[in-house]
Structures are given as structure tokens and as C-alpha cells.
Amino acid sequence: MKDTVEIRWHGRGGQGAKTAALLLADVAFKVGMHVQGFPEYGPERMGAPITAYNRISDSVIRVHSNIYDPDFVAVVDETLLESVDVTQGLSKDGGIIVNTSRPKEEILPHLKGYEGKVYTIDAHKVSMATLGKYFPNSPMLAAVVAVSGVIEKDKFLDEMQASYAHKFEKKPEVIEGNMNALKMAFEEVH
Amino acid sequence: MGIRERLSGNEAVAYAIKQINPDVMPAFPITPSTEIPQYVAGYIANGEIDTEFIPVESEHSSMSATLGASAAGARALTATSSCGMALMWEELYVAASNRLPVVLALVNRALSGPININCDHSDSMGARDSGWIQIYAENNQEAYDNFLQAYRIAEHKDVRLPVMICQDGFITSHAVENIELIEDDKVKAFVGEYNPENYLLNAEQPMAVGPYATSPYYMETKKGQREAMINAKDVILEVGREFGAMSGRSYGFYEGYQLEDADYVMVIIGSAAGTAKDAVDILRDAGKKVGILKVRVFRPFPAKELALALQNAKAIAIMDRAESFSGEGGPLGTELTTALFHAKSTAKVVNYFYGLGGRDFRVENAEAVFEEIASKDNIEPYQYIGLRQ
Structure with a gap:
């Protein structure tokens, strides 16, 4: 049953972790896969820790529980490393992607001896360079796609181009910046 | 299409x-x-x-x-x-x-x-x-x-x-x-x-x-x-x-999943049925004859039809995602048990409460329920599952 890739997102209310999960579901759907994208709701307030999930599979997905043993974890807000056990259940054959400007060595001590691959991306840098504002969504989405390999890079970029063209129909000037954010994120995640 | x-x-x-x-x-x-x-x-x-x-x-x-x-x-x-x-x-x-x-x-x-x-x-x-x-x-x-x-x-x-x-x-x-x-x-x-x-x-x-x-x-x-x-x-x-x-998608009162020859059946409503189906696949692979009866229509209550669909079951787990505070069964448990009584069923029946207030229902929870009804004789007939230890 492990033809399904499971991804868990950690963020804070208002940062767009839920949106990133829904975007990933969207783009995976568009390339022909079966998807789930869903948030776990706690108290709804800005800044509270939130979790969102993705299942992506070639076959129909029936399970409707949260994800406990994810293949990949994306941490949108590094301050959560202090308070949330982000590597809980995380497969050591998978990996974790942390949004941070700090070197990886400074992140590792927070990961409770996690044995899988650890990636970092400075979504702030990517976002400021390409969009001029801090929207961690697009860089984190691209980083997750790059690391997990759930969608081929070219297919992903093509679909995102189409998706932004639709979403920003009335603001076409932001499409290029968002696409650049995705492309730069592919280079910047290590 | x-x-x-x-x-x-x-x-x-x-x-x-x-x-x-x-x-x-x-x-x-x-x-x-x-x-x-x-x-x-x-x-x-x-x-x-x-x-x-x-x-x-x-x-x-x-x-x-x-x-x-x-x-x-x-x-x-x-x-x-x-x-x-x-x-x-x-x-x-x-x-x-x-x-x-x-x-x-x-x-x-x-x-x-x-x-x-x-x-x-x-x-x-x-x-x-x-x-x-x-x-x-x-x-x-x-x-x-x-x-x-x-x-x-x-x-x-x-x-x-x-x-x-x-x-x-x-x-x-x-x-x-x-x-x-x-x-x-x-x-x-x-x-x-x-x-x-x-x-x-x-x-x-x-x-x-x-x-x-x-x-x-x-x-x-x-x-x-x-x-x-x-x-x-x-x-x-x-x-x-x-x-x-x-x-191309037909609907009746219920959906059976691996139900036909199942000895141990879980009766369940809603999204948790999908999760339970994954548990059925895992247990079937291990040779266990388990199945699901997913109730689609609760009112009118298809009592005779459900009892008939359960006639070959040796043990039945009835899953309720709502309390009724009778101190005994939940809504589905009570009504289905009545239906089984009238159908002269001799199956063992256990009524589980799960998933209240969004408590997650996992594949592992469903597996544990199947394992309990398949292996034990004297089971507490009304139980909460998924409580924190």
C-alpha cells in the first residue's frame, strides 16, 4: 500500500501551510494522480501551530485519517522546531525540509536524531528576491516537489504556469515572480 | 464519461x-x-x-x-x-x-x-x-x-x-x-x-x-x-x-466491502469506512475473513436489509460516532442490534464508540477492532476506542 506518498506540513496559522498543501494536491491532480490535501484544524487563530497533509498516489485513496508516518515533512516556520516534534513518525527513507536561513548544522540538533535526509531552504531569501515580499508558499511547494520527486520538475513548472495564469488572470504581472520563486527554490533547496 | x-x-x-x-x-x-x-x-x-x-x-x-x-x-x-x-x-x-x-x-x-x-x-x-x-x-x-x-x-x-x-x-x-x-x-x-x-x-x-x-x-x-x-x-x-x-455509480442502502464471505464484519457510517477498507485489505492479505458494511441510509432505517446482509457474520462490530448516553449502545448500535434480534441472529455483537469530536480513526484502530471481535469471547459489549492512555 506504500505506492502512496504521504507528506506532513507544519506551519503557523496565516503562513499558508494549508494553502501549500492544497496547491500541491492541485498540481499533482493535474498531472493525473490521486490526491488528498487537508488541514488539521485546532483553535483557529493567526500564529497558532497548524498541520496540513497530502497523500499522493497512482491509485484511489480511501484512508481518511491524519498522517502519522509521513515520507516527507515540510516545516514552513522554523520556530516550530522548538515546540513541535516535527520528525515524529517520519520515515528515515524520506526527508525533512526546513525553511531557514541558518546552516543545516544548526537545525540538526532540533531533529531528535532523525536519521533520514535533512534539507533546508531559505524561502525568505527566495521570496524577497523574486516577489519582493515574504510568501513562503511557492518556494516551499517547489522545495517539497524537488525533494520528494512526486512530480517531475518540468511537468510541475508547466502546470504551475497554467495555474498562476488562471489564478492571477487580473494581475498577470505577478506570474513571472511566482514562477521565478519556484525555479529558484529548485536551486536553493539543499 | x-x-x-x-x-x-x-x-x-x-x-x-x-x-x-x-x-x-x-x-x-x-x-x-x-x-x-x-x-x-x-x-x-x-x-x-x-x-x-x-x-x-x-x-x-x-x-x-x-x-x-x-x-x-x-x-x-x-x-x-x-x-x-x-x-x-x-x-x-x-x-x-x-x-x-x-x-x-x-x-x-x-x-x-x-x-x-x-x-x-x-x-x-x-x-x-x-x-x-x-x-x-x-x-x-x-x-x-x-x-x-x-x-x-x-x-x-x-x-x-x-x-x-x-x-x-x-x-x-x-x-x-x-x-x-x-x-x-x-x-x-x-x-x-x-x-x-x-x-x-x-x-x-x-x-x-x-x-x-x-x-x-x-x-x-x-x-x-x-x-x-x-x-x-x-x-x-x-x-x-x-x-x-x-x-456508472449505483447506490443502495449500504455498501458491502469484502462482505460476502466475511466472518467478522464492521458496520460503520461515513468517512471512516474508507479507512476501515484499508484495514480489511491488510487483514485479508493475512488470511482473515473480515469485511465492511457501510451504512449509507440511516433514515429510513433499512433494518431487514442490514440484518440479511449480516446473516453469515460470526461477530459484528457496530461503530457509532455519536453518544446517546443510554449507558449502553449508540444510535446505530441500538437499532442494528434490534434488527439482528428480530432476524434471530446469533452473531456476537460489540458496539464501539469512536471518533467523537474529531478523534482520529486510524487504520490501526480498525485492525484492532477486527482482531478483538475475531479472537475474544467475552468482550465488553459497549466500548470507547481511541481514548488517550
Whole structure:
């Protein structure tokens, strides 16, 4: 049953972790896969820790529980490393992607001896360079796609181009910046 | 061939509403209602449908206005969830006793308290005696499909009862999943136009709706509702078959999964059935004869049909996502156990409470239930599962 890739997102209310999960579901759907994208709701307030999930599979997905043993974890807000056990259940054959400007060595001590691959991306840098504002969504989405390999890079970029063209129909000037954010994120995640 | 899409459960039901283009939708436009009225209001604002949207000041009013519109002769609906439904309580009974074929898009969420916004079935199960037909969905596809069938059942001349289309709060309502939509023209042809026989705006035939019923009349009214509910069984099956002929997805009172030769069966409602199916596959691979009976229609309660479907089971786990505080079984447990008693079943029956207030129900939980009913003889007959240790 492990033809399904499971991804868990950690963020804070208002940062767009839920949106990133829904975007990933969207783009995976568009390339022909079966998807789930869903948030776990706690108290709804800005800044509270939130979790969102993705299942992506070639076959129909029936399970409707949260994800406990994810293949990949994306941490949108590094301050959560202090308070949330982000590597809980995380497969050591998978990996974790942390949004941070700090070197990886400074992140590792927070990961409770996690044995899988650890990636970092400075979504702030990517976002400021390409969009001029801090929207961690697009860089984190691209980083997750790059690391997990759930969608081929070219297919992903093509679909995102189409998706932004639709979403920003009335603001076409932001499409290029968002696409650049995705492309730069592919280079910047290590 | 349908249209491949990905939608949340809320979006899926709103899309069904758009395709049906009903006459009137009163709704309370904020929490505890759902995104469904919001999406429908968007369709109306964009000129995609001409439904009259009435924003009201409470859920008591949303159901009242829905009933008023329906009595006047309109095809009407509303949407709500949890405590919003609790505030409609009085009108739920008014809808059913006046035989108004309205539809309620219900997203199942826990009732307070403690305050909780997550999924369980306490809202609709609490209203199980209100006289509404209740149909439940495992996923977004079923929520959409069930909604498209609702008016065909509600408005049928042998039925004329309100219908509640239920789906699991957040688990399906807020989760984006793949779905196959049906083309607009097919939906329109399937649902058809509403031509009420009696309605308030018919000047040719004045009538009263909802007058006081003295004792000599009240009980006959209830008997009429009961007969309509019994009639609804054939109509639900007929509509489910016809829907299948149109879409390729047929529906009945229940769905069996690996049920035929199963010795150990879990009876369950809603999204958790999908999770339990994964557990069945794991246990079948290990040679265990387990299966699922997913109840789709809870009102009318298909007692004989369920008992018949369970006739070969050695042990049955009945799963309730709502308390009834009898100190014994939950709503599904109690009613199904009665049905099994009348069918002279000798199967071992255990009634589990799970998933209250959004407590997650995992594949492992389902496996543990199967393992318990398959291996133990003296099992506590009423149990909570998934409690923190």
C-alpha cells in the first residue's frame, strides 16, 4: 500500500501551510494522480501551530485519517522546531525540509536524531528576491516537489504556469515572480 | 464519461447545488454554517445560477425561511453544521410534519460541549427522530452523488419528506480529493423540474400549511409521516439505480466491502469506512475473513436489509460516532442490534464508540477492532476506542 506518498506540513496559522498543501494536491491532480490535501484544524487563530497533509498516489485513496508516518515533512516556520516534534513518525527513507536561513548544522540538533535526509531552504531569501515580499508558499511547494520527486520538475513548472495564469488572470504581472520563486527554490533547496 | 476534478466536500456539494439551480437558499452566512452557502452565493453573484439567496440572522431563521419557500412552491434548501443544526431543531420537525421536500446539506460536526468544531455524528444522530431522511457519504464523490439524488427522493409523490445529505466535517468537507463530476445537461435531466401538486402560491387552490392539529389529527399525521418514510425505501433504491445507469455509480442502502464471505464484519457510517477498507485489505492479505458494511441510509432505517446482509457474520462490530448516553449502545448500535434480534441472529455483537469530536480513526484502530471481535469471547459489549492512555 506504500505506492502512496504521504507528506506532513507544519506551519503557523496565516503562513499558508494549508494553502501549500492544497496547491500541491492541485498540481499533482493535474498531472493525473490521486490526491488528498487537508488541514488539521485546532483553535483557529493567526500564529497558532497548524498541520496540513497530502497523500499522493497512482491509485484511489480511501484512508481518511491524519498522517502519522509521513515520507516527507515540510516545516514552513522554523520556530516550530522548538515546540513541535516535527520528525515524529517520519520515515528515515524520506526527508525533512526546513525553511531557514541558518546552516543545516544548526537545525540538526532540533531533529531528535532523525536519521533520514535533512534539507533546508531559505524561502525568505527566495521570496524577497523574486516577489519582493515574504510568501513562503511557492518556494516551499517547489522545495517539497524537488525533494520528494512526486512530480517531475518540468511537468510541475508547466502546470504551475497554467495555474498562476488562471489564478492571477487580473494581475498577470505577478506570474513571472511566482514562477521565478519556484525555479529558484529548485536551486536553493539543499 | 464524467468530468475529472478535484474538490473539497464543501465545494462538491456547492457544485451539485449549482447544477441543480434550486429556487431559494436561505442560509446563515457565518460559522457554524459551512463554506457551502458562501460558494453558492458566489455562483449567484457571478450570474451562473438564479437561486434566490436569503442571508438570515440565525439557523432558526434559515430553516424557517427554507420551509416558507418550500410551502410557497419553491425548490428550497439550506446548509449547516453542528450547533447550527441544533438551533433548527424546532423547524426540522415542522419540515417533516408538513411534508416539505426540502434538502439540508449537513456537514457533521460535534455538538457543544466541550466546545469543539470537529467531526462526529452527534448533530444528525440527535435529529434521527425528527422525520428526515438521512443519507451519509464516505467521501466527496458520495456527498456530491447523494446530493444530486436528494430532490428525486424528497419530491417523489409517495415520499414528500425532507432529506438531509450528510458528510463528515473537515475529514471530507475541507479535504480536497479527486472527484468525477457529471455533465450539467445530464444532471438537469436526472433531477428534473419541480412541479408541486399543492402549494401556497396556487390561487386556484387555497390551503393552509402548519395549522394547529388537535389530538384527533396529530397521531394520524405521524402515521402519514411513517408511511412516507417506509415508502422512501423503494424510492431511494430506484433513484440509486437510475443514478447508476446515468453515472456508472449505483447506490443502495449500504455498501458491502469484502462482505460476502466475511466472518467478522464492521458496520460503520461515513468517512471512516474508507479507512476501515484499508484495514480489511491488510487483514485479508493475512488470511482473515473480515469485511465492511457501510451504512449509507440511516433514515429510513433499512433494518431487514442490514440484518440479511449480516446473516453469515460470526461477530459484528457496530461503530457509532455519536453518544446517546443510554449507558449502553449508540444510535446505530441500538437499532442494528434490534434488527439482528428480530432476524434471530446469533452473531456476537460489540458496539464501539469512536471518533467523537474529531478523534482520529486510524487504520490501526480498525485492525484492532477486527482482531478483538475475531479472537475474544467475552468482550465488553459497549466500548470507547481511541481514548488517550
